Amino acid sequence: MNRSVSQKNIKLARNLIIVAIAMFGFGYALVPIYDVLCELKWIERDRPDALKQAKEKAYEIDKDRDVTIEFVSSINENTPLLFHSEIEKLKVHPGEYHTVNFYAENKTDNNLNAMAVHSYAPAVISKFVDTITCFCLNEQSFKPKESKVLPVRFVINPELPEQYKTITLSYTFFDRTENQ
Amino acid sequence: MSAVVAEHDHHHDDHDHGPAKGILRWIITTNHKDIGTLYLLFALAMFFVGGSMAMIIRAELFEPGMQFVDPQFFNSMTTMHALVMVFGAVMPAFVGLANWMIPMMIGAPDMALPRMNNMSFWLLVAGVLMLASTLFMEGGAPAGGWTLYPPLVLQTGKAFPFAVFSVHLLGISSIMGAINIIATILNMRAPAMTLMKMPLFVWTWLITGFLLIAIMPVFAGAVTMLLTDKFFHTSFFDAAGGGDPVLYQHIFWFFGHPEVYVMILPTFGVASTIIPVFARKPLFGYSSMVYATASIAFLSFIVWAHHMFTVGMPLAGELYFMYATMLIAIPTGVKVFNWTATMWKGSMTFETPMLFSIAFVVLFTLGGFTGLMMSIAPVDFQYHDTYFIVAHFHYTLVPASIFILMAAGYYWLPKWTGHMYNEKIGQLHFWLSTISVNILFFPQHFLGLAGMPRRIPDYAIQFADWNMISSIGGFIFGASQLLFLYIVIDTIRGGTGEKVTDEVWEDAHKHGLEWTLPSPVPYHTFTTPPTVIPTEHI
Numbered sequence A: 001m002n003r004s005v006s007q008k009n010i011k012l013a014r015n016l017i018i019v020a021i022a023m024f025g026f027g028y029a030l031v032p033i034y035d036v037l038c039e040l041k042w043i044e045r046d047r048p049d050a051l052k053q054a055k056e057k058a059y060e061i062d063k064d065r066d067v068t069i070e071f072v073s074s075i076n077e078n079t080p081l082l083f084h085s086e087i088e089k090l091k092v093h094p095g096e097y098h099t100v101n102f103y104a105e106n107k108t109d110n111n112l113n114a115m116a117v118h119s120y121a122p123a124v125i126s127k128f129v130d131t132i133t134c135f136c137l138n139e140q141s142f143k144p145k146e147s148k149v150l151p152v153r154f155v156i157n158p159e160l161p162e163q164y165k166t167i168t169l170s171y172t173f174f175d176r177t178e179n180q
Numbered sequence B: 001m002s003a004v005v006a007e008h009d010h011h012h013d014d015h016d017h018g019p020a021k022g023i024l025r026w027i028i029t030t031n032h033k034d035i036g037t038l039y040l041l042f043a044l045a046m047f048f049v050g051g052s053m054a055m056i057i058r059a060e061l062f063e064p065g066m067q068f069v070d071p072q073f074f075n076s077m078t079t080m081h082a083l084v085m086v087f088g089a090v091m092p093a094f095v096g097l098a099n100w101m102i103p104m105m106i107g108a109p110d111m112a113l114p115r116m117n118n119m120s121f122w123l124l125v126a127g128v129l130m131l132a133s134t135l136f137m138e139g140g141a142p143a144g145g146w147t148l149y150p151p152l153v154l155q156t157g158k159a160f161p162f163a164v165f166s167v168h169l170l171g172i173s174s175i176m177g178a179i180n181i182i183a184t185i186l187n188m189r190a191p192a193m194t195l196m197k198m199p200l201f202v203w204t205w206l207i208t209g210f211l212l213i214a215i216m217p218v219f220a221g222a223v224t225m226l227l228t229d230k231f232f233h234t235s236f237f238d239a240a241g242g243g244d245p246v247l248y249q250h251i252f253w254f255f256g257h258p259e260v261y262v263m264i265l266p267t268f269g270v271a272s273t274i275i276p277v278f279a280r281k282p283l284f285g286y287s288s289m290v291y292a293t294a295s296i297a298f299l300s301f302i303v304w305a306h307h308m309f310t311v312g313m314p315l316a317g318e319l320y321f322m323y324a325t326m327l328i329a330i331p332t333g334v335k336v337f338n339w340t341a342t343m344w345k346g347s348m349t350f351e352t353p354m355l356f357s358i359a360f361v362v363l364f365t366l367g368g369f370t371g372l373m374m375s376i377a378p379v380d381f382q383y384h385d386t387y388f389i390v391a392h393f394h395y396t397l398v399p400a401s402i403f404i405l406m407a408a409g410y411y412w413l414p415k416w417t418g419h420m421y422n423e424k425i426g427q428l429h430f431w432l433s434t435i436s437v438n439i440l441f442f443p444q445h446f447l448g449l450a451g452m453p454r455r456i457p458d459y460a461i462q463f464a465d466w467n468m469i470s471s472i473g474g475f476i477f478g479a480s481q482l483l484f485l486y487i488v489i490d491t492i493r494g495g496t497g498e499k500v501t502d503e504v505w506e507d508a509h510k511h512g513l514e515w516t517l518p519s520p521v522p523y524h525t526f527t528t529p530p531t532v533i534p535t536e537h538i
Helices: A003-039 A123-128 B007-015 B024-028 B032-060 B071-106 B114-136 B159-187 B200-231 B245-279 B286-302 B304-311 B315-327 B329-343 B352-375 B377-383 B387-417 B423-449 B461-492
Strands: A067-075 A081-085 A089-092 A097-106 A112-121 A129-133 A140-142 A147-156 A166-175
Touching: A003 B159, A003 B200, A003 B245, A067 A081, A067 A097, A089 A097, A097 A140, A112 A123, A123 A129, A140 A147, A147 A166, B024 B032, B032 B071, B032 B114, B032 B387, B032 B461, B071 B114, B071 B159, B071 B200, B071 B245, B071 B387, B114 B159, B159 B200, B200 B245, B200 B286, B245 B286, B245 B304, B245 B329, B245 B352, B245 B387, B286 B315, B286 B329, B304 B315, B304 B377, B315 B329, B315 B352, B315 B377, B329 B352, B352 B377, B352 B387, B352 B423, B377 B423, B387 B423, B387 B461, B423 B461
Parallel strands: A067 A166
Antiparallel strands: A067 A089, A081 A097, A097 A147, A112 A140, A112 A166, A129 A147
16 A cells, blocks of 8 residues: 555545544434424424423313313332322313322432422323422422422313313422432 | 555565464454454354344243243343344444455455554454343343333443443444445545446445444444433433433434444345346446435435334324335335346356345345335334334344345355355255245234234233244254354365366356455455456446
8 A cells, every 4th residue: 555545544534533423422412403303393292391380370260171180190210209199080170270289208218309200191282281389390308208298289271172081190200319 | 554665665565475373363463354254253153142042032932931031131132132133243244244355346455444444343342242241240131122222221230331331342343444444445446446337345335334434423422321321310311300211212213223224235235246146147227226225325314213103203203204214115126126137037047145145135125015014104003012023124134134144155255265165055054044034034924913012021822823933933044054154164174175266156257356366365465456347247
């Protein structure tokens, strides 16, 4: 191999290595790109939007129909919490305000930090659920064996399309103690 | 890079010596033929390791109920079988063929960057050994599937960081291999070898090289995110910190879909090299083959989400990925018709490499058709994660990539060793493999349509019969491959004793530069570039 070919090879190899490094960066760039595409609703339909705290305002109560609200409480992997809601189901009229209590108890003798993540189903109705208060808006810290009452106050917007008769509000606790 | 010598004394200083003596020859070698041999032998060994894992899987699935292994180990086997076969067997085998054949096909004395070539092979060995070591760790080897989806994969025990680092090593090794191949093809061709005269194997590898450079770093990034999620409290895929596990699937398949073409494009290249020789006709539609390869490579980047139709995409997204996926059938169809047209009215003979190539054309097309079925988004909801997808991708990998690697072995072994393989045993190997591969994978279509999920060690009783038939096929297929091992060893040690000619196959010298060289090939070839280029393949 003569000198000029050898130099050409090294130059090409260097450029290709730069491309490879750039593609490594591109992998990370996919993270914000994905967020944008989700926001535009191009790529994921069922992704819950970040929960926004809504202001309490007076809706006209729609007495003519009921919507069944189901509550699901679950824990991720081995999060050492006892976690349940006071009721499993509730019939509400759109526009009516309700507060439902959840109970969580730290099973361990240590301090515990946990974050609840919400998921409303079917996902398309998320925007018709106004959440006034929710324990899932902040990380919760538990002292050893401490139990807490965790209220959720919400209202169903009367503009909810007719065909939705059942809505599931689900909350999952993730252990975040190690992340402190 | 020992090339810093003046042109005129090049021959004396650089090329007149043979290989180093002893074991060190194989460790420090920078000769493309030695490194090609290392890659091919390593891939063959890993083919048997991955194959043994498949035998464990089929043994457990022979009957319903739990017989031999516990579910965790079963899932480790499906995961490791896939990783070993993809990263340890199929990809290294094609890199080995590229090392051996590309310099000889384009009239170059060696690969462009010989030292990097040596390093990429040994990094591969290190990566695979590290992956294999996870089998013996507390908590067992990764068992979340080769796709390594979170949050499941984050539950892997002590093995997790080792699996991630082995992916890094394998990635670096493939990227270095790809850079080397691209540099060789672009810079080292004999002056008379213009791009549109290159054999298709060289073309397909040029395009595959670019695919690898584009995707392996993305996969490395994805597993790095998994690693930091697990150990450094980032939240790329962790819902508690605002992450999204579905994001991992998008990143993975952005890598994963082109990755399956990394395994199939060189397959197309070898098929396009072998079929014309045994049909005794030029390849039909050479330039359309080149453009079809490039189109498939481009399309592979924009169809990834067809692997995840069920995650809940908007309708427009489902439709886009459905139609884009169907589009791939067009360039692929061009290829299948071109191979068929090449054989049309040819003076065909049916030596073992040709038999494997014809079986490839038929069975790959079958695997392609089931791919088309699954590209239909609404229908995919039934097929998703069932044995139907298992049947589909095994049809496109085993009787396609693996068969073509076998064909390549039979086709070039006489050139590499100077000995003829035993044609009778070769044909026996072919018929046993072809019949058993269909007994093995065809019933899995029925199982999938009936709803049997993949990656489970036990199953409902109604799946029993087809699973037993599939397992019997699997055992015959596995055992038949020992014939190939025998033939390779036998051929290296002298084969039939028949003296092979330089061109080996009738008129092969019209089809490729490698057949103008002596058999066996001398240690150094094309130290001066050839001036006459065979053009029968164009």
